[in-house]
Amino acid sequence: MFEFLRKKVGETIAITEEEFDFCKTLFIPKKLRKKQYLLQEGDASAYTAFVEKGMLRTYSIDEKGNEHILQFSSEGWWVSDLYSFLTGEPSLFTIDALEDSELLLITKASWDKLLDKIPAFERYFRILIQNNLIATQRRLISSISETAEKKYLKLLDSQPDCIQRVPQHMIASYLGITRETLSRIRSQMSARK
Amino acid sequence: MFEFLRKKVGETIAITEEEFDFCKTLFIPKKLRKKQYLLQEGDASAYTAFVEKGMLRTYSIDEKGNEHILQFSSEGWWVSDLYSFLTGEPSLFTIDALEDSELLLITKASWDKLLDKIPAFERYFRILIQNNLIATQRRLISSISETAEKKYLKLLDSQPDCIQRVPQHMIASYLGITRETLSRIRSQMSARK
DNA sequence: ATAAGGCCGTGACCTATATCAACGGCATTT
DNA sequence: AAATGCCGTTGATATAGGTCACGGCCTTAT
Numbered sequence: 381m382f383e384f385l386r387k388k389v390g391e392t393i394a395i396t397e398e399e400f401d402f403c404k405t406l407f408i409p410k411k412l413r414k415k416q417y418l419l420q421e422g423d424a425s426a427y428t429a430f431v432e433k434g435m436l437r438t439y440s441i442d443e444k445g446n447e448h449i450l451q452f453s454s455e456g457w458w459v460s461d462l463y464s465f466l467t468g469e470p471s472l473f474t475i476d477a478l479e480d481s482e483l484l485l486i487t488k489a490s491w492d493k494l495l496d497k498i499p500a501f502e503r504y505f506r507i508l509i510q511n512n513l514i515a516t517q518r519r520l521i522s523s524i525s526e527t528a529e530k531k532y533l534k535l536l537d538s539q540p541d542c543i544q545r546v547p548q549h550m551i552a553s554y555l556g557i558t559r560e561t562l563s564r565i566r567s568q569m570s571a572r573k
Numbered sequence: 574m575f576e577f578l579r580k581k582v583g584e585t586i587a588i589t590e591e592e593f594d595f596c597k598t599l600f601i602p603k604k605l606r607k608k609q610y611l612l613q614e615g616d617a618s619a620y621t622a623f624v625e626k627g628m629l630r631t632y633s634i635d636e637k638g639n640e641h642i643l644q645f646s647s648e649g650w651w652v653s654d655l656y657s658f659l660t661g662e663p664s665l666f667t668i669d670a671l672e673d674s675e676l677l678l679i680t681k682a683s684w685d686k687l688l689d690k691i692p693a694f695e696r697y698f699r700i701l702i703q704n705n706l707i708a709t710q711r712r713l714i715s716s717i718s719e720t721a722e723k724k725y726l727k728l729l730d731s732q733p734d735c736i737q738r739v740p741q742h743m744i745a746s747y748l749g750i751t752r753e754t755l756s757r758i759r760s761q762m763s764a765r766k
Numbered sequence: 767a768t769a770a771g772g773c774c775g776t777g778a779c780c781t782a783t784a785t786c787a788a789c790g791g792c793a794t795t796t
Numbered sequence: 797a798a799a800t801g802c803c804g805t806t807g808a809t810a811t812a813g814g815t816c817a818c819g820g821c822c823t824t825a826t
Contacts, residue, residue, distance in 0.1 A: 440714055448718045450710060463707045472711075499692045506699035513706040514656045517643060518665075520713045521633055524749025525641040528813070547773065556717025561813055563775055721783070741804065754783055756805055 406490035425464035434481025599683035618657035620678040627674025
């Protein structure tokens with residue numbers, strides 16, 4: 381059950397068997413069916429989750445009821461509303477499952493314990509967050525400077541798996557465009573090809 | 574010279590005098606005149622910098638020559654192209670001074686040494702990067718879901734100091750709009766008031 | 767098997783923002 | 797004090813993308 385987590389962590393930091401045994405005791409396995417919530421906007425985020433299987437999305441909903449997807453999280457990635465998890469404040473985001481999924485949950489208290497007892501995990505999460513920041517910065521610049529088509533091409537290039545597994549209207553809301561616009565871009569692209 | 578850095582670090586983690594004495598040996602003071610570069614696009618980012626005084630901007634330039642500002646960094650904040658600093662790859666961003674500025678530079682080698690010798694700094698940077706990620710995620714969502722006016726109002730609210738110190742056309746390029754549009758938004762706002 | 771709803775495509779029209787161009791006001795340089 | 801850049805403003809026009817409306821095709825539920 382924990383082999384995959386062990387593998388992913390091991391790709392970034394070195395830890396001993398004993399350290400990982402301690403780590404294991406802190407996680408709570410959880411299965412989520414497609415469409416189930418991990419977190420609803422307005423609730424406090426109790427957990428951060430490692431995705432063993434499946435796919436989740438983190439999104440916010442604006443006044444008009446439109447969804448804006450912050451990220452997709454598939455196998456081997458982590459998912460949470462970082463701010464709410466860290467502060468206990470109500471979340472601005474909703475997280476739900478796009479497929480039946482299997483997660484390993486950790487509470488804030490356990491997470492604090494993990495970072496305190498095993499400094500290598502402090503480093504692990506620093507690196508994880510760092511890479512996430514770099515990716516988010518790039519997406520921000522892309523979002524303010526590129527056309528819809530370029531953003532889509534960039535996504536095709538960087539997350540081809542997502543595009544296979546996620547319905548198109550969610551891709552659109554990840555890119556910050558409407559599903560109609562994405563549909564038209566795709567048909568133009570295939571016409572040109 | 575290092576009091577300010579000491580104070581800012583102390584707000585997040587606890588460190589001893591000896592630890593900070595070691596820390597001090599790793600930084601290189603540097604003054605930058607207005608308009609001078611800290612980093613040019615295409616170069617590798619040799620340093621991460623703590624801003625003691627002044628204001629810098631990190632931006633990219635698109636094919637049409639338009640600038641897109643990723644962030645402003647004033648006193649007490651850090652500035653670098655994280656990706657280039659970490660990997661040694663050529664930078665996608667340019668960093669320059671908007672005012673005469675005073676910086677404390679640290680190389681990648683020294684930074685690695687600092688994190689290895691003093692685990693509290695591992696935590697310090699984890700938290701720093703974490704907060705930056707939270708802010709960047711919010712800006713991304715705002716960028717894909719809100720009107721130009723709302724984005725401007727949000728900035729007025731969150732970074733009023735920036736708006737005082739930075740020329741308007743740079744605020745526009747931070748928001749991802751043209752200077753003409755920002756000018757019109759401002760005049761509409763003052764007409765309504 | 768039929769109904770209901772999610773998902774995708776397409777047309778007609780609308781709107782926020784970009785683009786292009788010109789102008790006036792400050793600073794800075796000569 | 798004239799000249800040269802920056803900077804912000806304003807007007808006219810263009811355009812990418814949004815909105816609204818409809819229809820067809822699957823999948824899931826009854």
